[in-house]
Every structure is written in structure tokens, then in C-alpha cells.
Amino acid sequence: MELLLLIGLQGSGKSTFYRTRFASSHAYVSKDLLRNNRHPARRQLQQVEDALRQGQLVVVDNTNASRAERSELIELGKRLGARVIGYYFEVDLARCRARNAQREGLRRVPEVAIFATLKRLERPDYSEGFDELFFVRNNDQEGFDVSPWQSTLSGEG
Numbered sequence: 544m545e546l547l548l549l550i551g552l553q554g555s556g557k558s559t560f561y562r563t564r565f566a567s568s569h570a571y572v573s574k575d576l577l578r579n580n581r582h583p584a585r586r587q588l589q590q591v592e593d594a595l596r597q598g599q600l601v602v603v604d605n606t607n608a609s610r611a612e613r614s615e616l617i618e619l620g621k622r623l624g625a626r627v628i629g630y631y632f633e634v635d636l637a638r639c640r641a642r643n644a645q646r647e648g649l650r651r652v653p654e655v656a657i658f659a660t661l662k663r664l665e666r667p668d669y670s671e672g673f674d675e676l677f678f679v680r681n682n683d684q685e686g687f688d689v690s691p692w693q694s695t696l697s698g699e700g
């Protein structure tokens with residue numbers, strides 16, 4: 544069993560990453576699909592629990608920006624015996640804004656939302672309970688470069 548958390552700004556490429564790497568193997572959970580739910584966070588936890596109990600591999604595709612947002616998911620995954628893995632997307636504000644600007648209609652988010660996420664964003668850490676962390680660079684050429692985690696990384700921003 545496996546629970547993957549994607550962590551990154553709007554426009555960083557999380558959903559694209561899911562579609563290209565995990566769509567055929569992992570169940571998809573996202574609060575984006577629960578906009579009309581009265582308790583999206585609770586519902587999302589329930590969906591993750593159901594999928595893991597069925598033995599599915601699961602990806603949670605939200606910004607998952609703060610430790611607080613991640614903690615219940617991590618705790619749930621560990622309680623059910625899943626390996627909890629985080630994919631942290633490089634903070635590249637200019638590219639996130641550019642990709643977002645190219646999106647159509649409702650898929651485009653207000654720019655202030657990106658800045659608000661940046662403000663909340665806390666880089667993940669093994670102390671949160673992750674079994675494994677990866678660093679993801681979106682190369683914009685239909686591809687993603689995934690590298691091993693380094694707790695101190697320079698040149699981001």
C-alpha cells in the first residue's frame with residue numbers, strides 16, 4: 544500500500560504529473576473534485592481510507608502546502624500501514640504563473656491564490672512522518688525530473 548502526497552503551487556504541474564506517471568496504477572483523490580461537498584477535508588480523508596482499505600495505491604492531488612494540511616493524511620496512511628511518500632514540486636513562481644495564465648476558463652486560478660499558497664507553503668520534512676520524499680522539477684518539455692530529497696536545497700525561488 545502506498546499513499547502519495549503531491550505538494551506544490553497551483554500551476555506547478557501536479558495533476559499533469561499524476562496523469563503521466565500514476566493514472567494507470569493509482570487511485571486519484573483531490574479536493575478539487577469535492578468543491579460541492581460540505582466537508583471536503585473530511586470527505587477526502589474518507590476517500591483515502593476507503594481506497595487504502597481496498598488495497599489501492601493512492602495519490603492525493605492538492606497543493607498540500609502546510610504541515611497542518613498534510614498531517615491528517617500522513618497519520619491516516621501510517622495507521623493503515625501504507626508507505627507515505629511526498630513529491631515536492633520546485634517553487635518556480637514565474638513558471639507557475641505562466642502555466643496558470645495559459646489555462647482556459649475555470650481551470651485558471653486567480654493569481655492571488657498562488658501567492659496565498661506560497662505564503663502557506665512549508666517544505667515537507669521527514670519529521671512529519673514521510674517514509675520517502677522526492678524533489679520534482681517540471682521541465683516544461685512534457686516531462687518531470689524527479690530527484691532524491693535533500694533537506695537543504697539552494698537555488699529555489
Ligand SMILES: Nc1ncnc2c1ncn2[C@@H]1O[C@H](COP(=O)(O)OP(=O)(O)OP(=O)(O)O)[C@@H](O)[C@H]1O
Nearest residue numbers: 552553554555556557558559642682683684685686
Ligand atoms: N511538463 C509539462 N509540459 C508541458 N505542459 C505542462 C507541464 N506541466 C504542466 N503543464 C501545463 O501547465 C498547466 C498547469 O499544470 P497542472 O494543471 O498539472 O498544475 P497543478 O499543479 O495541478 O495546478 P493546480 O494546483 O491549480 O491544480 C496545465 O495547463 C498543464 O497542461
Ligand SMILES: [Mg+2]
Nearest residue numbers: 557558559604
Ligand atoms: Mg491540479
